Amino acid sequence: GAVVSQHPSWVICKSGTSVKIECRSLDFQATTMFWYRQFPKQSLMLMATSNEGSKATYEQGVEKDKFLINHASLTLSTLTVTSAHPEDSSFYICSAGDRGNLAGELFFGEGSRLTVL
Amino acid sequence: QKEVEQDPGPLSVPEGAIVSLNCTYSNSAFQYFMWYRQYSRKGPELLMYTYSSGNKEDGRFTAQVDKSSKYISLFIRDSQPSDSATYLCAMSAGAQKLVFGQGTRLTINP
Numbered sequence: 001g002a003v004v005s006q007h008p009s010w011v012i013c014k015s016g017t018s019v020k021i022e023c024r025s026l027d028f029q030a031t032t033m034f035w036y037r038q039f040p041k042q043s044l045m046l047m048a049t050s051n052e053g054s055k056a057t058y059e060q061g062v063e064k065d066k067f068l069i070n071h072a073s074l075t076l077s078t079l080t081v082t083s084a085h086p087e088d089s090s091f092y093i094c095s096a097g098d099r100g101n102l103a104g105e106l107f108f109g110e111g112s113r114l115t116v117l
Numbered sequence: 118q119k120e121v122e123q124d125p126g127p128l129s130v131p132e133g134a135i136v137s138l139n140c141t142y143s144n145s146a147f148q149y150f151m152w153y154r155q156y157s158r159k160g161p162e163l164l165m166y167t168y169s170s171g172n173k174e175d176g177r178f179t180a181q182v183d184k185s186s187k188y189i190s191l192f193i194r195d196s197q198p199s200d201s202a203t204y205l206c207a208m209s210a211g212a213q214k215l216v217f218g219q220g221t222r223l224t225i226n227p
Contacts, residue, residue, distance in 0.1 A: 043219045106163070108161045
């Protein structure tokens with residue numbers, strides 16, 4: 001299947017700092033990428049839909065000023081957690097679908113574990 | 118009521134057993150149905166992808182979709198300890214926007 005890469009896989013930061021997570025589609029182009037958040041033993045909760053060349057669409061209850069999303073190219077989307085606090089500690093996962101695949105299969109990155117001290 | 122219901126388990130079975138995992142849903146607009154496997158602290162891995170009703174088989178895995186009952190299943194034959202993971206059902210009406218079940222934690226005991 002298609003490969004989606006996330007970086008970093010694990011990051012620890014101090015409260016009040018900002019952290020950027022990258023999501024890349026390695027062997028296909030993705031006009032749309034999705035960002036999820038997952039708490040321990042919980043399912044994936046969609047945070048936002050990242051659209052190449054336009055503003056991201058955020059799910060209800062997700063602060064867009066807190067979670068900045070940039071999708072500058074067909075292979076890269078970034079999620080920046082601004083002014084991070086301990087409650088932002090979570091597992092963040094991105095997914096992307098090949099725009100040439102009309103069936104709509106989605107492939108996921110390996111996830112990025114954020115720990116805010 | 119959640120759009121997608123999945124028993125979180127945990128489910129523990131002996132090696133070699135047939136495993137049955139299920140999800141129910143309420144949104145009749147869902148047309149695409151997926152099963153993902155997620156190991157601890159890893160991203161989900163796509164196992165099976167089905168469009169509309171019917172069965173799909175891939176090796177030891179069989180996915181079934183019954184849209185009339187709003188019920189989907191994943192069967193794992195000849196289960197192996199390496200199959201121990203969390204299995205997530207997911208579905209969408211289109212545009213790749215997935216709704217996930219809670220995930221079922223499965224353990225295959227040697």
